[in-house]
Amino acid sequence: GQLGAGVAHQVRNSATGARLAVQLHAKALGNPMPEDLAVAIRQLDMIEIQARQLLELGRPSARSKTLVNPAALADDVASMVGPRCRHSGITLEWRHPLESSPPILADAESLRMALLNLVTNAVEAAGPRGEVRVSLAGHADGSIEFTIQDNGPGPAPHLVDRLFEPFATGKREGIGLGLAVARRVAREHGGDVSWRRDSAITTFTLTTGKAENP
Numbered sequence: 001g002q003l004g005a006g007v008a009h010q011v012r013n014s015a016t017g018a019r020l021a022v023q024l025h026a027k028a029l030g031n032p033m034p035e036d037l038a039v040a041i042r043q044l045d046m047i048e049i050q051a052r053q054l055l056e057l058g059r060p061s062a063r064s065k066t067l068v069n070p071a072a073l074a075d076d077v078a079s080m081v082g083p084r085c086r087h088s089g090i091t092l093e094w095r096h097p098l099e100s101s102p103p104i105l106a107d108a109e110s111l112r113m114a115l116l117n118l119v120t121n122a123v124e125a126a127g128p129r130g131e132v133r134v135s136l137a138g139h140a141d142g143s144i145e146f147t148i149q150d151n152g153p154g155p156a157p158h159l160v161d162r163l164f165e166p167f168a169t170g171k172r173e174g175i176g177l178g179l180a181v182a183r184r185v186a187r188e189h190g191g192d193v194s195w196r197r198d199s200a201i202t203t204f205t206l207t208t209g210k211a212e213n214p
Contacts, residue, residue, distance in 0.1 A: 012051040019044040039083045046080055049113050068108045070144050071101040074136055077116045081123055089129045096136040104144055104208060106189055111208075114185035117178035118148045118193070118204050125152030125202060143191065146206040154202045155195075163195065182206060 019041055026037045078094045085092040122132045133149045155163055162168040166180040183193040190209020195202065 008051040012048050015044050015047040015051065019048070042080050042083070046116070049116060052113065065105045065107050067103040068106045068111065069101060069103050070106075070136055070138075070146075071096045073108065073112050074115060074134060074146065076112060077119050078134065080116060081119055085123060085132070088123075088127070090123055090126055091131045092123070093131070093133045094135075095133070101136065101138060101144075102142070104142065106208065107185075110185045111189065114182035114193075114206060115146055115148075117182045118146070118206060121178055122148045122150035122152070122202070122204070125154070126150040127152060141210045143210050144208050148204045148206075150202050151200060152202060154197045154200075164193070 022037055022040050022044065026033045074094065074096065078092060082092060119134060126132050131151045135147045137145045159168055164179050164183045166177060179193065186193045186206050186208065191207035193204060193206050195204045
C-alpha cells in the first residue's frame with residue numbers, strides 16, 4: 001500500500017501537470033476546444049483517477065457525501081470511454097430511465113471511479129467490434145443499480161473465485177485493482193458489486209444501499 005501510494009502520487013502529479021499544459025494550449029486556440037485536445041484531457045483525467053486507486057489502497061479515508069445525479073455520473077463515464085470504443089469499433093449502449101433520475105447521497109468521485117472501472121473492464125473484455133451495454137435502474141427505497149454487460153469471453157476460470165481480490169488479474173498489463181476498488185466503494189455506499197455469466201454475456205452489477213437523509 002505504501003509503495004503503491006508513493007508511485008501513484010508521482011503519476012498523479014505528472015498527469016495533473018500535463019492536463020494543465022493541454023488546457024492552456026486549448027485556451028490559446030480559443031473556443032470551441034478541438035475534439036482531440038478534449039479527448040486528451042479526458043484521458044489524463046482517467047490517469048489521475050487510476051492513480052488515485054493506489055492512493056485509496058494506501059491511505060483509506062472517510063467519504064464526503066453530497067447529492068449526486070446517478071445518470072449524470074454514468075453520462076460522464078460514457079464520455080470518457082467513448083473515444084476508446086470508437087477507435088476499436090466497440091458498440092457502447094447506455095440506457096437510463098426516461099424520467100429524470102432522482103439524486104442520491106454519495107461520494108461522486110469514488111462512485112464515478114468504481115463505475116469507470118467496471119465499464120473499462122467491459123470494454124477491454126469485449127474487444128474490437130464487441131458490444132458493451134450500461135443501464136441504470138432506480139428503486140422505490142432510493143437505492144440504485146448500475147448494470148454493465150459485455151459479449152467478451154468472460155473471466156478466466158482460474159480467476160473466478162478471486163475476481164474481487166486486489167492484484168488478481170488475467171490481463172497481461174493489468175494490475176488487478178479495478179474490481180477490488182469498485183466493490184469497496186459500493187459497500188461503503190451500502191451496496192455491493194456482483195457478477196454473473198449467462199448466454200455468452202458477462203454482467204457486472206453495482207448497487208448502492210437505500211437513500212440516506214442528507
